[in-house]
Amino acid sequence: MRAAVLTASGGPEVLAIRDVARPTPAAGEVLVRVRTSALNRADLLQRAGVYPAPPGAPPDIGGIEFAGEVASLGAGVRGWSPGDRVFAICGGGAHAEWVTVPAVTLVRIPEALDWDTAGAIPEAFMTAHDALRTQGGLQQGESVVVHAVASGVGLAVAQLGHAFGARVFGTTRTPAKLELARQYGMSDGLVMDRELGGLRDRVLAFTSGRGAEVVIDLLGGPYVAANTELAAVRGRIVLVGAIAGSQVTMDLRRLLARRLTLRGTVLRSRSTQEKAEVARGFEQEVVPLLSDGRARAHIDRIFDLADIQEAHRWVESNSSAGKVVIRVS
Ligand SMILES: NC(=O)c1ccc[n+]([C@@H]2O[C@H](COP(=O)([O-])OP(=O)(O)OC[C@H]3O[C@@H](n4cnc5c(N)ncnc54)[C@H](OP(=O)(O)O)[C@@H]3O)[C@@H](O)[C@H]2O)c1
Structure with a gap:
């Protein structure tokens, strides 16, 4: 063959x-x-x-x-x-x-x-479903943040999050991809600069100050520390990929104070x-x-x-x- x-x-x-x-x-x-x-x-x-x-x-x-x-x-x-x-x-x-x-x-x-x-x-939708539901425990009425929203997995997360009754906020580094993701269930999003500037404030505004109950992180690196700033109390952060880096420096007290779960997954x-x-x-x-x-x-x-x-x-x-x-x- x-x-x-x-x-x-x-x-x-x-x-x-x-x-x-x-x-x-x-x-x-x-x-x-x-x-x-x-x-x-x-x-x-x-x-x-x-x-x-x-x-x-x-x-x-x-x-x-x-x-x-x-x-x-x-x-x-x-x-x-x-x-x-x-x-x-x-x-x-x-x-x-x-x-x-x-x-x-x-x-x-x-x-x-x-x-x-x-x-x-299969790969995009099984990964997205497993990350949102099985790992993230997503419930109707919650908010989801997904990084690299216009990636293969990202567009699946946006659509499934929307279909399961959540509101989805996405990030990308490419403006045209943000517009594409809006056609796939993403309610709002942000084009990221190198410093991830404005991310926390935009997510807090999107969630009326609560923060996101579920974060699907397809990137890792600096996004992991940022996630702890934008997650809701008892939020679930699911790390699915590390193409933005495998090393991270972060203030662990954010995990304690907000009683966050940080979970890694691989299929x-x-x-x-x-x-x-x-x-x-x-x-x-x-x-x-x-x-x-x-x-x-x-x-x-x-x-x-x-x-x-x-x-x-x-x-x-x-x-x-x-x-x-x-x-x-
Ligand atoms: N754990 C698992 O079982 C599992 C399963 C499937 C996929 N994954 C992981 O999930 C992630 C997404 O996979 P995919 O197939 O959906 O990816 P993809 O379609 O190839 O898209 C990845 C996108 O991520 C963005 N990106 C790349 N490097 C970046 C960086 N350094 N900083 C910020 N953004 C960056 C780029 O979009 P921009 O234009 O926005 O920069 C890129 O197009 C990957 O990390 C992959 O390894 C894990």
């Missing part, structure tokens, strides 16, 4: 399209013919050599989400048939024509979604059982929204698998908004 193979660690030039052996499904697994995937920061980090594949995933093929058709079933798998349209997250290996995944992590694709759209959904390395739970939560609360158009993927660009190097360069440039889709077959 054709796959985008990491021939070494480094820049996008280490990616090569190669013929490799098609995987076979073990007991409990399903072989899926991949139609589309998408590109994620995890793929960029893995390529750079700083984020190795989790155990069980191919060490040299990225791609942590896919949409495709069930091709064959491993021993003991029930409930799926060849030809079923499915999407899921996985530990890697989806930038290839075929991938094997545990059957319990699969979700049926709603009829209304074409392959390009379906491939843009890629979770166990099969945990990923199955994420898939069920997504199925119950997000798939209905995707089916009738209350939530949708924003596709920034579509690349063929053969152009995987170009796709990596595009995401790395921070120019994209929403999702970058990879057409595989």
Whole structure:
């Protein structure tokens, strides 16, 4: 099968399209013919050599989400048939024509979604749902702050937050992205400068002085300390990414005084059982929204698998908004 193979660690030039052996499904697994995937920061980090594949995933093929058709079933798998349209997250290996995944992590694709759209959904919407609901405990009537609001995950957070009855405030460094996020459920937002100037005051004004009950931080670095200034008493800060930095200096007394929770989360390395739970939560609360158009993927660009190097360069440039889709077959 054709796959985008990491021939070494480094820049996008280490990616090569190669013929490799098609995987076979073990007991409990399903072989899926991949139609589309998408590109994620995890793929960029893995390529750079700083984020190795989790155990069980191919060490040299990225791609942590896919949409495709069930091709064959491993021993003991029930409930799926060849030809079923499915999407899921996985530990890697989806930038290839075929991938094997545990059957319990699969979700049926709603009829209304074409392959390009379906491939843009699992990672962003499962991450957003898990961060808002499972990690953040979001309730109707609360306020959410999300940093990098026009990213793939950010636009999903804005839409789901809105759909769950919360008001969403977003940040970005790019003015045009703020306008885009307003079309995806964000009520208000702010273009950030290097000092994150004005952020606390704007969020306090947005929340009538209370602060945000839930903060979804996709960036880390200096945003973490800022979060403690804008969170409500007993606010929940969920750290999902650290592309703005992994070191932070902050006044811990803010956590004490406001009784804040600061929680980190990651999906890629979770166990099969945990990923199955994420898939069920997504199925119950997000798939209905995707089916009738209350939530949708924003596709920034579509690349063929053969152009995987170009796709990596595009995401790395921070120019994209929403999702970058990879057409595989
Ligand atoms: N924990 C998990 O399981 C999980 C799952 C998925 C994603 N993530 C993480 O979530 C984050 C978002 O992922 P994504 O796929 O949605 O990202 P994305 O679509 O690639 O967008 C990221 C955006 O972040 C902004 N940005 C980049 N570097 C920045 C910096 N130094 N300071 C401020 N803003 C910066 C840029 O937009 P601007 O124009 O606004 O600068 C960039 O376009 C990443 O950190 C990713 O690793 C984690």
